[in-house]
Amino acid sequence: MPITFQKQDSDFLLVFRGDFINFEISSALNDFIKSLPENAKIKTISFNTEKLSDWDSSFVSFLYQVLLVIKEKNLGYSLENLPDNLKHLLELSFERALIPPSAKPQQSDWLEKIGDWALRVLSALKKGMSFIDETYFSFIRLLFKKAVLRKEDFLFALDDCGPKAIGIVSLISFMVGLILAFVGALQLKTFGAQIYVASLVTIGMVRIMGAIMVGIIMAGRTGASFAATIGTMQVNEEVDALRTMGIPVSDFLVLPRISALVIAMPILTCLADFMGILGGASVGILLLDITPSEFWLYAWKAFNLTNFWVGVFHGVVFGIIISLCGCYYGINCGRNADSVGVATTKAVVSAIVWMIVITGIITVILKEFNI
Amino acid sequence: MITPPAIQVENLTLAYGNRVLLKNADFSVKKGDIFIIMGASGSGKSSLLRILTGLTKPASGKILINGTDFLNASEEQQLNIMKKCGILYQSGALFSSMTLAENIALPLQQYSTYSKEDISYLVSLKLALVGLAGFEEFYPSEISGGMKKRAGLARALALDPEILYFDEPSAGLDPVSSRLLDNLMMDINQSLGTTLVVVTHELDSIFTIAKNAIFIDATTQTISARGNPHELLKNPPNENIYKFLTRGKNHA
C-alpha cells in the first residue's frame, strides 16, 4: 500500500511511499474519504512525503482532489511538508481561478421547451422573411443599376451551375427516362400498347420530372456549395467585414448566385427533358421493338408547349428556392467548424422540402386554371 | 552519464523551394530551459517550430530530441517523441465540437491507461492549473480568446510533456492576461521542469521569461545572436539584434 493514513490526536496524516506514476486516483481517493473519521474533530490534515520518490500529474491530481474534499468539509490542512514544486503546483491550482459565469442553463420542462420551440420557429420565420425581403430589394436595385453585382462572381457562379453541371444532369435524367419507360412498358405491354411509352416518357419528363430531377441534383450540388462557401466566409468573419464596409450582403453574395442559378436552371431543365426522352427512346427502340420514327412520332404528338413551359417555369422557381436556401443558411451559419456542415445539410434538405411543397401548390393552382 | 539536451539542432537548413530562410543553423536547448526564438516577421520562426514539432521536413540537417534522431526515427519512435511534446497553437486550436473537458481528455484517452474517472480527475487538475477550474462543460465558443489559450495550454499539458512549444502565446491578449500567461509558463517550467520553446516578439515577455534565446536574422539567414536577452542587450553582437531588442529606437 503506497499510501497510509495515520490519525494522531487531532491530526490526520497521509504518508506516501514509493512511485506515483500512472497512479489510480479514484480508488485512492475513495480510500481517503473512507478513512477520514466521521465525527472526530480533526484540526489539520498534513502530508508526509519523505519516502516519496517519483510522481507525475496523476499524483498531483490526487492531492488536488484531496484538497477539494478538505475544503468542502472545512477542515484545516498544511502543505508544509510537501516538496516545493508540488506545493507550488497545488497553490497554483487554487490561485488565479477564473470564476465560471453563472451556471449553464438547466434542462427545462416540456412546457417551457414547447414555448421555446415556438419562439425559435417564429424568429426563424421572421429572419427568413427579412432575408427574402432584402434579396428582393437587391433585385430592384439591380434593375435600376444601383446594386453592385461583381461580374467575376456572377460568371464564376454561372460557370459552376451551368456548364459544370451538364454531365451529371444529362446522366441522371437519361437514367430516369430509361426507368420511367421501363416501368411503364411492363404495364402497357399487357394491353399491347407499348407504343404509348413514348407519350408517357415525354409528358412525364417535360411537365415535371425533368425540372424535379434538375432541382434535386442542383440542390445537392450547387445549393450545398453556396451554403458551404458563404458559411466559411461567415466563419472567417468575411461577412462581417462586408457588413461593416457598408456593402449589402445580399448584393454581393446573394445576387450573383441567384441570377446565375435562375439563368441556368431552365436551360438545364430543357436538357433534362431531352435526355429523359432519349433514355425512354433507348428502352423503346432496343427492348420494345418500336422503330425510331414511330417513337419520335408519338413523342412529338404527346409534346405540348403548355407542358413544356410549366416544366421550365418550375425550373426557374426551383432555381430561386435552391439559391435562397443555400445563401440563407450560409449567411446564418454559426462561428465554428461544425456549423458549416450543419448549414450545408440544412440548405440541401430545406431546398428539397420547399421544392416539393411549392410544386404541390403550383399544381393545385394550375389545376384551378385548367392548365 | 551526461543527459543529452532536450533539443539539439545541427546544420539545419530551412527553405521553401529555392527561397532559403535559414542556412546551416546550430543550436541546442537545455532541459528545463525557457528558450525563446526571436526574429522579425517573416524570418521563419513559425516554420522552424513546424520543423521541430515534426509537421514539416527541413531541406537538410539533423534534429536530436532527448538524444534521439527525430527526423530519421521510425514512425513509432517519432510518435513516442511527439507524445512528449505539447504544443500551444496561436488560437488555442481547441476542437469546437467538444467541451473543454473532452478536449483535454482526448490525448489521455488516446495514449494513457487511466480509467475514465481518473481521466476526469486529471482533466480537472489541468484546468485548475491554468485557472479554469469549473469550466469543464464549456464549449470553446463560449469562452474568451485568452481563456482559449489557457485551455489550449491545459490540453498541451495533458500528457505531462517534457517539451512545450508555444507559437506567439501572447498575441491577441491584453497586457494583463499576457503577463498572467507569462507567469503561468514560468510556474509550469519551475514546478514541472518542463522545457519551454517559445516563439514571440513581445519584448516584455522576452525579458521576463527567457533564460536563453536565439535571434533569426532574415538579412543573413543565420542565427546572428544567442544567449540571455539581458546579456544580448548589454553586449549586442550586431546591430539587428540591438534594433530588435530596443524596438529600433535609440540606435546611432
Ligand SMILES: Nc1ncnc2c1ncn2[C@@H]1O[C@H](COP(=O)(O)OP(=O)(O)OP(=O)(O)O)[C@@H](O)[C@H]1O
Ligand atoms: N508553405 C509555404 N510555402 C512557401 N513559403 C512559405 C510557406 N510558409 C511560409 N512561407 C514563407 O516563409 C517565410 C517565413 O514564414 P514564417 O511563418 O515562418 O515567419 P514567422 O517568422 O513566423 O513570421 P511571423 O512573425 O509574421 O509569424 C515567410 O516569408 C513566408 O512567406
Ligand SMILES: [Mg+2]
Ligand atoms: Mg509566425
